[in-house]
Amino acid sequence: MERRKLEYRVIAEGLEFPEGPIALADGSVLVVEIKGGRLIRVQPDGSKQVTAELGGGPNGAAIGPDGACYVCNNGGFHWLSEDIFGVKGYRRPHGRADDYAGGSIQRVDLDSGEVTTLYTHCEGNQIMGPNDIVFDANGDMWFTDHGKTYGRVMDCGAVYHAAADGSWIRQVIFPMLTPNGCGLSPDEGTLYVSETETGRLWHWPVTGRSEVGKVPWPSPNGGKLIGQATGYQRFDSMALEENGNICVGTLVTGGITVFSPEGEKLEYWEGPEPYCTNICFGGPDMKTAYITVSGGGLLVAVDWPRAGLPLLHQRG
Numbered sequence: 001m002e003r004r005k006l007e008y009r010v011i012a013e014g015l016e017f018p019e020g021p022i023a024l025a026d027g028s029v030l031v032v033e034i035k036g037g038r039l040i041r042v043q044p045d046g047s048k049q050v051t052a053e054l055g056g057g058p059n060g061a062a063i064g065p066d067g068a069c070y071v072c073n074n075g076g077f078h079w080l081s082e083d084i085f086g087v088k089g090y091r092r093p094h095g096r097a098d099d100y101a102g103g104s105i106q107r108v109d110l111d112s113g114e115v116t117t118l119y120t121h122c123e124g125n126q127i128m129g130p131n132d133i134v135f136d137a138n139g140d141m142w143f144t145d146h147g148k149t150y151g152r153v154m155d156c157g158a159v160y161h162a163a164a165d166g167s168w169i170r171q172v173i174f175p176m177l178t179p180n181g182c183g184l185s186p187d188e189g190t191l192y193v194s195e196t197e198t199g200r201l202w203h204w205p206v207t208g209r210s211e212v213g214k215v216p217w218p219s220p221n222g223g224k225l226i227g228q229a230t231g232y233q234r235f236d237s238m239a240l241e242e243n244g245n246i247c248v249g250t251l252v253t254g255g256i257t258v259f260s261p262e263g264e265k266l267e268y269w270e271g272p273e274p275y276c277t278n279i280c281f282g283g284p285d286m287k288t289a290y291i292t293v294s295g296g297g298l299l300v301a302v303d304w305p306r307a308g309l310p311l312l313h314q315r316g
Contacts, residue, residue, distance in 0.1 A: 001230075001265045001266065001267065001268055002266065002267045002268070003267070003268050003270065004267060004268070004269050004270065005269070005270050006255065006256070006269045006270060006271050006272070006276075006291070006300075006302055007302065007303070008271075008272070008291070008300035008301060008302050009300060009301045009302075010046075010298055010299075010300055011029065011042060011044075011046055011290070011298075011299045011300060011301050012031075012042045012046045012048055012298070012299040013046075013296075013297055013298050013299075014048075014297055015031065015033055015036070015040065015048075015292075015297040015298065015299060016033040016034070016035040016036030016038075016091070016297060017033060017034040017035040017036070017091055017093070017275075017294045017295070017297065018031040018032065018033055018034075018040070018277075018292040018293075018294055018297065018298070018299055019031065019032050019033075019034050019058075019059055019060065019061075019237070019277050019278050019292050019294060020032040020058070020059060020060045020061035020062075020071070020072075020132075020237075020278060020292075021278055021279070021280040021290045021291070021292055021299065022061055022062065022063060022069070022280060022311075023280050023281060023282020023283070023288070023290055024063075024282070027043075027044040027282075028041050028042060028043050028044065029041075029042045029280075029282065029290050029299060030042075030051065030061060030069060031061075031292060031299055032054070032058035032059065032060075032061050032071060033058070034057045034058060034059060034074070034077065034093070034294070035057075035077075035079055035091060037053065037054050037055045037056060037057070037058060037076075038050050038051075038052065038053055038054060038058070039051040039052040039054055039058060039061070039069060039071065039108055042299055050113075051069075051108065051110060051113055052069075052108045052113045052114075052115050053113075053115070054071060054073060054106060054108070054115060055073075055076075056073045056074065056075045056076045056097075056101075056103075056104070057073060057074040057075055057076040057077055057097070057129075058071045058072070058073050058074075058106070059071070059072045059073065059074045059129075059130065059131050059132070059146075060072040060130070060131055060132035060133045060143070060144075060181075060237060060278075061133065062133045062134060062135055062141070062311065062313075063135075063311065063313040064107070064135055064139070064141070064164045064313055065135065065139035065164055065312070065313055066164065067110065067313065068107050068108060068109055068110060069107075069108040069110055070105065070106070070107055070108075070118075070133060070135075070141060070164065071105070071106045071107075071108060071133075072103070072105060072130035072131050072132060072133050072143055072144075073103055073104045073105070073106050073130065074103050074129040074130060074131060074146065074148075075096065075097065075100045075101060075102050075103045075104070075128070075129060075148070076096065076097030076099065076100050077093035077094065077095065077096060077097055078093070078094050078095045078096065078097055078098065079091055079092070079093060079094065080092050080093075080094045085272075085273045085274070085295065085296065087273070087295065087296045087297075090273075090295045090296060091294075091295060091297075092275065092295055095148075095149055095150055095151075096129075096148040096149070096150050100148070102120055102126050102127065102128070103120070103126070103127045103128050103129045103130045103145065104117050104118075104119060104120045104127060104130070105117070105118045105119040105127070105130060105133075105141070105143065105162065106118065107164075107166075116166075118162075118164075118166040119162060119166065119169050122160055122169045122170070122171050123171060125171075127145055127160070128145055128146075128147045128148050128155045128157075129145060129146040129147050129148045129155070129157075130143050130144065130145050130146070130160075131143070131144045131145065131146040131179070131180050131181075131237070132144050132180060132181045132182045132237045132238070132278075133182070134182050134183055134184055134311075135164070135311070135312055135313060136184060136188055136206075136312075137188060137312065138209065139163075139164055140161060140162065140163055140164065140209070140210075141161070141162050141163075141164060142159065142160070142161055142172075142182055142184070142191060143159070143160055143162070143182065144157065144158075144159050144160075144176075144179040144180060144181070144182050144193060145157050145158045145159070145160065145179065146178050146179060146180055146196065147178060154178075156174065156175035156176070156177070157174075157175065157176040157177065157178055157179040157195075158171050158172075158173060158174040158175065158176060158179070159171075159172050159173035159174075159176065159179060159182065159191075159193060160172060161209075161210040170210040172210055172211070172212055173193070173204070173212065173214075173221055173222060173223070174221075175220070175221065176193070176195060176202075176220075176221045177195055177197055177198055177220070178195050178196040178197045178198070179193050179194070179195055179196075180193075180194050180195065180196045180235060180236050180237060181193065181194040181235065181236060181237035181238035181248060181249065181278075182194075182238070183238045183239065183240050183246065184206070184240070185240065185244055185261065186240070186242065186243075186244055186309055188206060189205060189206055190203050190204070190205060190206065190261070191203065191204045191205075191206050191212055192226070192238065192240075192246055193223070194235035194236070194237070194238055194248050195235060196234045196235055196236065196251070197234060198228070198235075199228050199229030199232075199233050199234050199235050200225060200227075200228045200229075200235070201225070201226045201227050201228065201235065201246065201248060201259060202221065202223035202224065202225055202226065203223060203224055203226050204222065204223050204224070225263075226246070226259055226261075226263040227259050227263045227264075227265055229250065229257065230257075230265070230268070231253075232252055233250050233251065233252045233253055233257075234250070234251040234252055235248050235249070235250060235251070235257075236248070236249035236250070236251055236276070236277045236278060237249050237277060237278035237279070238278075238279070239278075239279045239280050239281055239289075239308060239309070240308070240309040241258075241281075241306050241307065241308055241309055242286065242306065242307040242308060242309045242310075243306060243307075244260075244261040244309075245258050245259065245260055245261070245266065245306070246258070246259045246260075246261070247279050247289075249276050249277045249278050249279055249291075249292075250268070250276060251274055251275060251276070251277070252274055253270065253274065254270070254271040254272065254273050254274040254275065254276045254293075255268055255269045255270045255271040255276050256268070256269040256271070256276060256279055256289075256291065257269075269302075271291070271293060272293060272296070272298075273293060273295050273296055274295060275293065275294040275295035275296075276291055276292070276293055276294075277292050277293075277294045278291070278292045279291045279292075280308070280311075281304065281307070281308020281309070281310075282308075285307060286307040286308045286309075286310055287303065287304050287305075287306070287307050287308070288301055288302070288303065288304065289301070289302040289303075289304040289308065290302075
């Protein structure tokens with residue numbers, strides 16, 4: 001595995017634990033603020049505009065088939081603030097918020113800022129802490145439910161598939177231990193999911209609408225393991241390259257781990273601090289990687305050596 005330093009440019013700072021970056025065709029980037037409870041549009045000059053007030057803890061985000069932004073809202077965290085890593089008031093999440101009332105999937109009209117809640121439950125079970133989201137060619141969403149940790153209790157997580165119009169939702173994979181990032185291969189034949197606390201990357205063949213092929217026990221979730229972190233690291237959200245490589249936000253050491261579709265660990269890009277939480281690709285050639293460096297409140301840009309996979313519904 002090759003190790004590299006991230007040579008980055010700061011696009012925006014002062015964000016309240018940014019996540020869920022979406023690079024748009026006009027050069028702007030949407031990010032959520034988990035602590036701020038907002039959807040923010042960052043312009044190429046670094047200026048920031050509030051697109052919507054979301055409340056709770058907005059986490060992953062994606063543009064849907066109707067051009068709206070769909071947000072995984074985890075319901076909010078309790079926050080710790082410390083002066084570490086050269087950052088005054090470095091923030092990190094610790095357990096669920098005192099006013100936590102459950103997670104949800106929200107739809108944001110990017111023109112008006114109107115927010116609609118689509119899902120809070122599936123088959124009578126509350127969605128606990130939805131985290132990351134990706135749309136498929138049918139216009140349906142796959143999203144992870146990371147769950148919540150509170151006191152001595154940790155929720156089992158799950159992966160769901162749902163319609164963008166709020167008409168149906170199905171649990172596809174359960175149980176998982178803190179599922180976080182999710183992505184689809186370029187041909188949409190494979191679903192990838194990373195787990196935070198295990199530092200593992202899993203995959204399943206997509207066999208139909210809301211259906212994946214599963215292997216039997218001793219797989220804990222029916223998936224096949226692609227690879228896992230080196231040493232004590234935790235995995236966060238992900239993006240795919242055009243060639244099918246999987247780029248996973250990596251916590252603790254802080255950076256991006258790149259896996260081939262066959263499971264070879266190709267590269268580790270070392271970031272500036274532990275919370276390199278998410279990555280997306282943009283620019284005219286899809287070779288600009290936008291990375292959320294969340295503890296320090298940064299959105300940074302990196303010249304990536306390969307093109308990212310264009311998402312289906314990115315727009316200006």
